[in-house]
Amino acid sequence: MKVLVTDEISQEGLQPLLNDPRIELDIKLGLPVDELHKLVGGYEAIITRSGTRVDQALLDHAHGLKIVARAGVGIDNVDVEAASNKGIIVVNAPFGNVNSAAEHTLAILLSLCRKVTIANSSLKSGEWKRAPFTGYELKGKTIGVIGLGKVGGRVALRAKAFEAEVIACDPYIAEKRAEDLGVRLVPLEDIVRYSDIITVHTPLNEETRDLINAAHFDRMKDGVILINCARGGIINEEAMLAALESGKAAGAAFDVWSEEPPATDTLKKLIAHPRMVVTPHLGANTFEAQKNVAVDVGREIIHYLDGLPMESAVNIPKFDPDLMEHMRPFMGLVSKIGEFVSQLAPSNPSKVTFAYNGKLARFDCAPLTVCGLAALLGRHTDQEVNMVNARLVARNKGMVVEEVRTTESESFSNMVTLVLETPEGKRTIAGTMFEGIPKIVKMRDFLTDFSPEEHMLVITYADRPGLIGKIGTILGEAGINIGSLNLGRRAKAGEAMVVLSLDTPADEATIRRLAEAVDAHFIKAVHMRG
Template sequence: MKVIVTDEVAQEGLELLKKDPRVELDIRLGLKKEELLALIGDYEVIITRSGTTVDKDLLDAGRNLKMVARAGVGIDNVDVDYASSKGVIVVNAPFGNTNSAAEHAMALLLAFCRNITKANASLKNGEWKRAPFTGVELKGKTAGVIGLGKVGGRVATRLKAFECEVFACDPYIAAKRAHDLGVKLVSHDEIYKNCDIITLHTPLNDETRNMIGERELSMMKHGVILINAARGGIITEGALLNALKSGKVYGAAMDVWSEEPPKSEVLKELISQERLVVTPHLGANTFEAQINVAVDVSKEILNYLDEQPLENAVNIPRFDMALMDQMRPFLNLMSVLSDFGIQLVDTNIAKVIFSYSGNIAHYDCSPLSVCGLSALLNRRVDQDVNLVNASLVAEQMGIVVEETKSTQAGAFSNLITLIVEVEGGKRRTVSGTLFEGAPRIVRLRDYSMDFAPDEHMLLLNYTDRPGMIGQIGTIMGTHGINIASMNLGRREKKGEAMVILSLDSAVPPEVVEEMKTAIDATYIRAIHMRTVKCNRGCCA
């Protein structure tokens, strides 16, 4: 296998490849784009960092490319979708800098609390001052960790070692992980209201962008300390500037910025604040982290050669096609069940159970379970989850995954049941089968149902009484939402009823609230199925 390295990568990682006689390693740094395009067709793997853009032109020129190995976390410089369309695997090293980032967050916190940067500058200027640099201790403080993933978990452990009481908030982490770390899992607002120190460890996405603004800052204790070594843009920087000036925030330490390098006047003024410790995005900048990411991607290349699972593939993995052929008719069903079921859950997942009954139970169902897990987690985490890394991601989140099988057939020759258990033992259950090759959902909770999932749906639970169906239709008609089909399940007359509506368009949140109030719904959920597209011709 011919491998080209186009960016600076730690030699410790490359040594793994040099020792393997199957690998022909070619280190070509500083190539111009035209030079790389002329060369890349001879190589099966390209190892990059951020200096090489792996775009459509490069992927088209790389006629023999099998893998793009990004020695780092971010893959912004790789066109992953186009690589997938070309059958090129993309791997990265998402955990190589975990310890580095955690330690930097602690370094920022300690540097602020003990006035390290100010005292250092003072002494170097020939002064001997002590009183102005009196600091604060971590012992006895209440610290809030927002994001309890790999980095956040390590920071929580270190804060515990400093004898802090640690609260944590992460809607995608099971309570078991928090318990294992010895921290208390609470809501965002509880973090803001009760913590002396708040440190951020979440990705930047639509959910977390400007997550901490004026509202959140106003809720915090007077004199709070904020740490952001995660991603710029999570904190609204203008609001933080005002909070520092007013004294609401006693101090802060930041490694990341919404604009890098910072150029705006707001950022320049923020960085100049006396009670702010700053660094220029150094979280991953340790010698050890650079070695780790190089080793990680080199191991992935060797795993590929050995036909072993790739833990950090971010797109299409390579699977045993003979096994996949056995399960292919049910893969879409599993994806649909998981996409539907996860939308019924709004708290932390503790356990996922995949149950197979009938003829399908004679086969190895593990590819189906991994497929379902992937579909579930892709609704819950920021990173790309696929058939290769789904089990690893679930383990890191503290989610227990079980699989049960029974060859006894009931009403259906094949039945797949997904059970998602949340904190407190509550469960969401969805069962489905194939009718003429198409997915059908045949049970929700303990209600017998029978419907084909559609792109836009609305699920309701309410007490069955005359006029309810008409009222539901009236509200939908008033807002111009056409009902394509309706499926009703109930246990007894005038008891609890469950209704699932298939719709031609999405239901806005305000209509959901209106419906909930109008029919006194005990449960209501608008569902958007990514795995299903409208096939009635109405949305063309």
């Protein structure tokens, strides 16, 4: 795999990629956009930080790209939707720099409260002044944390260590998460009204842009302090400047900006304000964080090569990490079921239903659904179908995808069933895990019991004496060894289905002989790519 690195990445973090003989790593920093567009088509993976825009224009030139790896938490510079449409996996490093960002939040907050930056400049200039630099303590203050995720949660814990009262606002966090952190969840309005210090820790999106605006400042306490180490634009910068100039805000500390590098008059005035502590987006700039994010995205690329689930893919449904080991076998099962039935059923189903029965159904099965859907569609479209774009491909084909879950199961502790509705009728196939091995236990209304192998043959016919012998004889004469045979039938002398695993594939001439010999209702060779 050829991997292109376009931004400064920790060499120590890249070492696992450099050590892997399957990977050819090219480091090309600061490339002009047109040159990058010319080069990117030759690579399967690109590793970036915030200095490279992975937009539609770049992706249109990236003909062989499989993975975009953003060495950091934010993905503002990656067009995730455009990548998803092309089936390109986007991964980030959501944990590598969270501690760094949390510590930087406290660093600039304390620098502001204790007037470290201006006192430092004063003393270095030869002055000895103390009275102008009287500061504020955090003890006893009410600190409002907006966004109680990975970074916000750490900030909340550290603020409590300073004996501050911490309240938090996050509509996507469970009450238990707040209880575990020892903080109280409140609406945004209460954060605005009661906080002495407000710090934001959310991603930047349409919901959070200008999350704190002029109307909010009007309702804040006089002398409020605001901190932004998350993303520029979450706090409206014009409103922030107005609050500083009016005295409503005692100060602010920002590490991030709506435009980087800042160029507008508003940002220049905000940065120059004497009650602002500012840094140039340094939240993730520690040696430890730079190493961690590089290691994390490098690990994801190796996971891709090894065929393992991607833990930090932002455009693939995924399980909670605690569930991954439990659910991983079922990803293999649903993939095998999808690949198997795709070779037996018509290629244009109008609807596909994924049904999950038993203990499995207690959990979110969306990752299983897209995994099975990708396997089902992969044989019937010119484009590559994977877990990134499977639902989009299905939608473009006019296919309805439905998911059904029930904890009730008659025969097995867990079962996965696919039902395809086609112009020729419904096709049903079901499977389960037995001692760690995927088994197909039902096809149509035939009960079966076999594990999908590389070369297989499925035959249905009217059950009569001697037909199994004929099948064995014809395959033997063709030099094809039978690995296993599974026979299912509805009733004596009724329709029968035989599923054979073969050591080598059956050629067309042999398949025609078999069809004539048993007067087959249906016969189809299946090749499982795995």
